[in-house]
Amino acid sequence: MNLLLLEPQEVTAEGCVTLADRRHHHLRTVLNSAPGDTLKVGMLGGNIGSATLKETTPERSILSDLVCTRPPPAKLPLTLILALPRPKAARRICRTAAELGIEKLILLNSYRVEKSYWQSPLVQTERIASYFLEGLEQAGDTVLPELIVENRFKPFVEDRLPALLEGKRALLAHPYGDAIPTEAITEPTVLAVGPEGGFIPYEVEKLLLAGMQTMSLGERILRVESAVPTLLAKLFP
Amino acid sequence: MNLLLLEPQEVTAEGCVTLADRRHHHLRTVLNSAPGDTLKVGMLGGNIGSATLKETTPERSILSDLVCTRPPPAKLPLTLILALPRPKAARRICRTAAELGIEKLILLNSYRVEKSYWQSPLVQTERIASYFLEGLEQAGDTVLPELIVENRFKPFVEDRLPALLEGKRALLAHPYGDAIPTEAITEPTVLAVGPEGGFIPYEVEKLLLAGMQTMSLGERILRVESAVPTLLAKLFP
Numbered sequence: 001m002n003l004l005l006l007e008p009q010e011v012t013a014e015g016c017v018t019l020a021d022r023r024h025h026h027l028r029t030v031l032n033s034a035p036g037d038t039l040k041v042g043m044l045g046g047n048i049g050s051a052t053l054k055e056t057t058p059e060r061s062i063l064s065d066l067v068c069t070r071p072p073p074a075k076l077p078l079t080l081i082l083a084l085p086r087p088k089a090a091r092r093i094c095r096t097a098a099e100l101g102i103e104k105l106i107l108l109n110s111y112r113v114e115k116s117y118w119q120s121p122l123v124q125t126e127r128i129a130s131y132f133l134e135g136l137e138q139a140g141d142t143v144l145p146e147l148i149v150e151n152r153f154k155p156f157v158e159d160r161l162p163a164l165l166e167g168k169r170a171l172l173a174h175p176y177g178d179a180i181p182t183e184a185i186t187e188p189t190v191l192a193v194g195p196e197g198g199f200i201p202y203e204v205e206k207l208l209l210a211g212m213q214t215m216s217l218g219e220r221i222l223r224v225e226s227a228v229p230t231l232l233a234k235l236f237p
Numbered sequence: 238m239n240l241l242l243l244e245p246q247e248v249t250a251e252g253c254v255t256l257a258d259r260r261h262h263h264l265r266t267v268l269n270s271a272p273g274d275t276l277k278v279g280m281l282g283g284n285i286g287s288a289t290l291k292e293t294t295p296e297r298s299i300l301s302d303l304v305c306t307r308p309p310p311a312k313l314p315l316t317l318i319l320a321l322p323r324p325k326a327a328r329r330i331c332r333t334a335a336e337l338g339i340e341k342l343i344l345l346n347s348y349r350v351e352k353s354y355w356q357s358p359l360v361q362t363e364r365i366a367s368y369f370l371e372g373l374e375q376a377g378d379t380v381l382p383e384l385i386v387e388n389r390f391k392p393f394v395e396d397r398l399p400a401l402l403e404g405k406r407a408l409l410a411h412p413y414g415d416a417i418p419t420e421a422i423t424e425p426t427v428l429a430v431g432p433e434g435g436f437i438p439y440e441v442e443k444l445l446l447a448g449m450q451t452m453s454l455g456e457r458i459l460r461v462e463s464a465v466p467t468l469l470a471k472l473f474p
Binding site: 002073092096099100101138139140141218219220221222223225226229230231232233234237 | 239310311329333336337338375376377378455456457458459460462463466467468469470471474
């Protein structure tokens with residue numbers, strides 16, 4: 001946690017904030033903060049800045065002198081379409097995506113996504129939002145990525161994807177695709193990443209029909225967890 | 238597992254291999270392979286190619302017609318110096334490093350590495366080798382990275398690091414360093430990545446004295462797990 005995220009309604013008229021949740025525990029047990037310490041804070045959806053730890057007891061911590069005037073780091077102009085990962089991997093992948101600064105995440109069904117994954121409590125929207133928060137706290141960002149859940153492949157790809165791709169660069173990560181574009185992409189981009197094992201040929205065909213173009217990371221086949229940061233780093237150097 | 242790794246001594250004079258371990262279980266339960274199927278295989282430390290599943294029972298699987306004539310994917314000319322990660326994160330980070338193709342991994346002590354980490358069974362050399370194997374099986378590679386364990390910071394950095402850096406590009410990932418070099422690095426490189434929280438100023442100074450140069454990934458502070466693939470992708474586009 002490199003940034004303590006606060007919500008606007010937590011701030012009193014005097015600019016104080018009382019914490020009693022995991023942020024309070026983090027201050028005490030990980031940061032070992034003492035009264036008088038300056039803390040890096042951010043307003044959820046807003047600016048970043050600092051606050052002073054005024055008082056801390058086992059029950060609560062009180063921050064004062066809250067000043068948030070600097071904008072958070074810029075986002076990557078990227079919508080990531082991701083086949084729903086294994087629930088246990090979803091936390092890390094969603095956290096990493098927020099950490100790296102994506103704007104929007106679309107979780108999509110695919111033939112190789114086990115049906116049971118959709119029922120897991122670990123991939124419900126509130127949980128995904130908590131993974132995003134962890135990523136923002138790590139990266140020093142304040143703005144949650146937008147989350148869209150599409151649990152049916154065909155209606156999404158046929159009815160909604162073409163409009164989403166309009167005016168954007170649209171890439172499908174695929175082991176047997178073209179080489180990765182060598183010029184840096186600064187234009188808004190949509191990137192689709194399949195499940196472990198990849199999208200099946202029918203799905204690839206549908207995604208290409210909707211306007212996507214395949215790209216490959218080369219000879220090595222990477223886990224989704226390694227592929228996402230690698231793709232983002234190569235696309236936005 | 239995109240590649241079934243075999244050891245030379247497992248192959249009979251007739252070119253057959255009998256498997257009864259986790260590879261056998263993977264064939265049966267994940268790949269659902271049936272007799273006659275062609276499998277992608279590699280000889281540990283050698284070439285990649287194919288084999289035919291001759292016979293499979295609940296107890297064992299027998300491969301025949303083993304032909305390995307293609308070289309594995311090229312390695313990145315990279316030595317990664319990594320402050321020993323939290324044991325639970327070590328598996329993923331070491332697996333990813335092997336998956337991405339590093340040549341050598343040096344696990345280093347640092348002030349912010351908890352002493353107890355070194356005692357964990359999860360970071361003993363045989364376990365690290367098993368994480369490497371998982372990375373190779375994923376990426377379709379056959380060559381294990383070299384592993385060096387340096388559990389004392391100062392003797393390593395003062396006595397052995399300078400010779401290691403000779404003739405190589407030497408970079409220290411550091412949130413407050415210079416911008417990342419924009420030209421692609423194809424020369425042999427040594428990259429040092431600190432623990433969560435970073436190397437302390439004394440350690441940074443020692444690493445710079447040994448000949449390293451700081452570099453930064455920008456405003457976002459990444460977890461080690463996200464930083465490693467991001468750094469490798471940017472350094473070897």
